[in-house]
Every structure is written in structure tokens, then in C-alpha cells.
Amino acid sequence: MKPCKKESDVWEHFEKYDLVLDLKGVDRTKRKEVEKRAKCKYCNATYASDTKKNETSNMWEHLNKQCLHYPYRHKDKNTRTLAFDASKGNALVSRNFNKNDCLDACIRMVVRDELPFSFVEGEGFREFCSVACLQFNPPSHRTLGRRFLEMYTKMKEKLKVDLHSHRICLTTDTWISVQNVNYMVLTAHFVDFDYKMHKRILNFCVIDSHKWESIGKLLENCLIDWGHEKILTITADNVAVNTKAIEYVRKKING
Incomplete structure (x- = not known):
């Protein structure tokens, strides 16, 4: 049996839906057709998303060059924010937003609090993130799982050296x-x-x-x-x- 193909990370930023087309003037047995579409979560732009016909490159192109509300594209590396760092006694420090650091912190939260990976897909957690940190888009449970395995492998190799x-x-x-x-x-x-x-x-x-x-x-x-x-x-x-x-x-x- 062939392994399942990994779903693209682009689906963290797009929602799938079916568009029903009314085909007038053709055989009555085929008057309606369903088209697979995807809608951007930030600006509602839509693209064809039939996995048998369409690739995800056009959606990535939209996020990286066209979407004005995509939070990870318009990012000034010189812009810093003030935050309290718990590892330094809640000292006030200045830092840049880093998506990977946020994702790693999210994984540590799930592990330490013994939460299911699906927790990050809950409405409450996503609403909290939309208020607390607009730039952080909560990952899917699949993305969280893949990132968790990568982090586990690195930490295991480090522990081998320490032991x-x-x-x-x-x-x-x-x-x-x-x-x-x-x-x-x-x-x-x-x-x-x-x-x-x-x-x-x-x-x-x-x-x-x-x-x-x-x-x-x-x-x-x-x-x-x-x-x-x-x-x-x-x-x-x-x-x-x-x-x-x-x-x-x-x-x-x-x-």
C-alpha cells in the first residue's frame, strides 16, 4: 500500500469549499457541476484547488506577492517589540517576531500541559491567538505533529551528548x-x-x-x-x- 501524500502547509492559510456551477444549455443530466475551490483566510481571494488538476503554486504566489493581509509577508526585520521574558525573571526585553520560535513554544506548551495536538485547532485557542498575537497563525495538528518529531530528534541527539x-x-x-x-x-x-x-x-x-x-x-x-x-x-x-x-x-x- 502506498503511503499517503503529505498535505501542503498552504492549507493552513486557505479553506476548501465546493462551488456548484449551473451549466445551462447542455444535456439535462449534466446541468450541474461541482468545482473544487480554495479561499484565502486573510483576503477571501479564491483559486481552483482540484488536487487532480491544480497545484498549490498559485496559492503560494498569492500569499507571498499579492495578499495584502498575509501577516508573514510584510515584516520589517528592523521592527522590534517589547515583551516580558519568563526565562530572565520576567525582564522586559526587545525582540523580533519569529514564526518558528512561536511554533516551538506552542509545541512545548502542548507537551508540558499534556494537551492533544488537536488543541491548536480549537476555536478558543485560535481566538486567543488572534487577540494576543496577530502575526502568529495557529498551525494545524498535522503541522504540529511534524514539527514535534523534528524537535524530538534534535533534543534526543543533544541528550545523548549530555549523558x-x-x-x-x-x-x-x-x-x-x-x-x-x-x-x-x-x-x-x-x-x-x-x-x-x-x-x-x-x-x-x-x-x-x-x-x-x-x-x-x-x-x-x-x-x-x-x-x-x-x-x-x-x-x-x-x-x-x-x-x-x-x-x-x-x-x-x-x-
Whole structure:
């Protein structure tokens, strides 16, 4: 089966609709025809949008060169605004608007507050953004998901580098969800050079079963994926399957 073609980001700025055409003077069985159209969210200009006949280049051309209300085109790089920066003790700083920074902050909000990706498509959030920041156009849940995976990959590579300098202590746990799905989490704990304790989740995944073979193999694969060999301890619940699983991992590390 062929993978689904990724939808263009241009649809964050256009709305699809069907235009019914009344074809007079032709065969009565074919008097009406439906034309696929797209309407700009900023100026209501319309374009043909049949995916089998039309490309999205004309819509991008409209946004970048014609639409007078597109918030990301008319942007003076020298224009700065004052804002409170929470990372600097709510100090008042001057900054430029950056779409990518806003999108990354939106992703961090969704992750930290454990919100669904569809949250950004809610009417309340979009109304808030239209008042708080006119330049920021809330993304679709698809765009948010793609950006999230890109951010995850970068942060994972950075964490690999950070962990390389430390001996880590691992904790792991397994459980069954209300949907009767088995999950396992693997968490790393370490102390940095300033003697501060850190905790990082290395893996959160589905596991075949709670047998020691499945737990041991998954732990082994997780450690191989992270490429870390400086393991100080592995802690788990005091049950027989965990004892066998940890013994299996210990032999693999020492072997």
C-alpha cells in the first residue's frame, strides 16, 4: 500500500469549499457541476484547488506577492517589540517576531500541559491567538505533529551528548492500561558537575508482555539505541521477572 501524500502547509492559510456551477444549455443530466475551490483566510481571494488538476503554486504566489493581509509577508526585520521574558525573571526585553520560535513554544506548551495536538485547532485557542498575537497563525495538528518529531530528534541527539559524560542510574516499570495494552518506561537519573540531580525519560513504549524475556530484550534495545554503557544501577519492582530481566541486561553489559 502506498503511503499517503503529505498535505501542503498552504492549507493552513486557505479553506476548501465546493462551488456548484449551473451549466445551462447542455444535456439535462449534466446541468450541474461541482468545482473544487480554495479561499484565502486573510483576503477571501479564491483559486481552483482540484488536487487532480491544480497545484498549490498559485496559492503560494498569492500569499507571498499579492495578499495584502498575509501577516508573514510584510515584516520589517528592523521592527522590534517589547515583551516580558519568563526565562530572565520576567525582564522586559526587545525582540523580533519569529514564526518558528512561536511554533516551538506552542509545541512545548502542548507537551508540558499534556494537551492533544488537536488543541491548536480549537476555536478558543485560535481566538486567543488572534487577540494576543496577530502575526502568529495557529498551525494545524498535522503541522504540529511534524514539527514535534523534528524537535524530538534534535533534543534526543543533544541528550545523548549530555549523558555521555555521566554514569547514570536507571529505573524501569511496566503496567497495563485500561485498553489492556502493556507499556514500559525507562528513566535515567544522574548528577551533573554542579551536583544537581537530573531525571530524563529515555523511552516510553509498548511491550509485548510482562515476561522477563520481553522486558530484558526491550531494556537491551533501549540501551543500544541510546549508545550508553556507563550504567551504575538498574532499579525495578521486587518481582521475579524483573530480577531475571535485570540479570539478563547485566550479563549483556558485562559480556
